[in-house]
Amino acid sequence: MITTDPVGEWFWETSVDVLQGQGARRALQLFGRLRSLGSDLGLVDGWGHGGVSVVTLKAPRHVRYEWEGVGPLDRAVEAAEGRFGEDATLHLWSVLPGEWLDADGAARRSERLFALRLLVWPQGHAGVSLAAYSDAWMTLDLRERPQPEVAAANAPRLAALLGAVSGLLGAEVEPGDPTYFGRPTASGFEDLADEGTDYADPWSTFAVPARWQRMLNLLPKGYEEQSYETFTEGPVRYVEVRSGGRTVGHLWAGTDDNSAGYEPRTAAGDIAFTAGVPLLQEFAKARQAGTRSLDALRAAASSMPGAVVQDIESLDALQELSAH
Numbered sequence: 258m259i260t261t262d263p264v265g266e267w268f269w270e271t272s273v274d275v276l277q278g279q280g281a282r283r284a285l286q287l288f289g290r291l292r293s294l295g296s297d298l299g300l301v302d303g304w305g306h307g308g309v310s311v312v313t314l315k316a317p318r319h320v321r322y323e324w325e326g327v328g329p330l331d332r333a334v335e336a337a338e339g340r341f342g343e344d345a346t347l348h349l350w351s352v353l354p355g356e357w358l359d360a361d362g363a364a365r366r367s368e369r370l371f372a373l374r375l376l377v378w379p380q381g382h383a384g385v386s387l388a389a390y391s392d393a394w395m396t397l398d399l400r401e402r403p404q405p406e407v408a409a410a411n412a413p414r415l416a417a418l419l420g421a422v423s424g425l426l427g428a429e430v431e432p433g434d435p436t437y438f439g440r441p442t443a444s445g446f447e448d449l450a451d452e453g454t455d456y457a458d459p460w461s462t463f464a465v466p467a468r469w470q471r472m473l474n475l476l477p478k479g480y481e482e483q484s485y486e487t488f489t490e491g492p493v494r495y496v497e498v499r500s501g502g503r504t505v506g507h508l509w510a511g512t513d514d515n516s517a518g519y520e521p522r523t524a525a526g527d528i529a530f531t532a533g534v535p536l537l538q539e540f541a542k543a544r545q546a547g548t549r550s551l552d553a554l555r556a557a558a559s560s561m562p563g564a565v566v567q568d569i570e571s572l573d574a575l576q577e578l579s580a581h
Contacts (some may be wrong), residue, residue, distance in 0.1 A: 258399045258521040258580040259367050260464045261276045261471055261581035263388035265441035266433035271426040275381040281341045285334040288349050295422040300355045307351030311340045343379045350374040355407040357393035360464045368526025395439055398503040399460035416444040437463040466577055475534050484541040493572050496564045505529045507579055509537050510554035514553035517550040520579040
């Protein structure tokens with residue numbers, strides 16, 4: 258399962274040579290080498306959404322330079338070069354897509370497998386963090402079900418990545434605090450197979466609400482009051498929402514004919530959320546016009562080439578379908 262919030266995070270302290278005004282460029286070189294470690298292990302594949310910023314140290318602090326986009330950070334760092342000096346910090350970050358292995362050994366891609374960050378202070382002191390967004394490294398998945406084959410295939414790869422980062426930086430790794438989903442260690446995650454997780458069903462309890470909150474942040478204020486009920490205990494019907502040849506989410510309506518919504522496929526990345534915005538807005542218009550939710554779903558499906566309305570036993574099952 259892929260979450261919108263990290264399942265775990267790790268930290269290192271290091272330094273960057275900032276002499277002769279080359280701090281930003283050398284920070285980029287280090288950042289690229291860190292990313293390459295994941296690529297060499299077959300975990301990271303490409304660049305995702307990222308950013309560069311220069312923030313002043315003295316109060317009131319302000320952002321002197323900022324860039325966000327998709328892909329390598331080279332040009333943004335070049336533009337930030339002259340603005341990072343003795344009175345500011347430099348921030349580099351990138352979401353890293355990559356692949357994890359399922360129980361059958363098949364590769365499963367996520368557009369948000371890791372997030373890498375580098376923060377550099379004026380004197381060259383630097384901090385590195387790596388956050389993971391998949392439960393593939395854990396002996397229990399986020400629904401507390403044993404997944405020994407998945408963990409056996411993926412946990413050693415995460416351990417190798419953490420060890421490689423420590424080796425490159427010449428620094429010990431500092432595991433982050435426990436999350437709703439797991440307990441990070443210096444080599445990955447604690448084995449929870451015997452004692453279980455800290456929370457019951459963290460996928461339903463934390464991951465699904467966080468995902469829906471992210472959707473709401475993209476929608477106009479008051480959306481929930483204008484549209485259908487967003488929960489149902491009965492069966493649902495749904496259509497796959499596709500973009501660029503891949504499934505990015507699932508648009509659904511309850512068989513009670515009064516509930517409907519959209520479940521983003523988190524592994525698809527940001528497009529999973531943005532693709533749902535116009536669809537949910539159309540649902541709100543349909544509800545305001547007195548259209549029953551199943552009719553609204555059929556109307557939406559008719560506008561999607563090749564879309565087929567399918568049945569599934571529950572909203573919970575559809576949410577889990579969208580988890581990978």
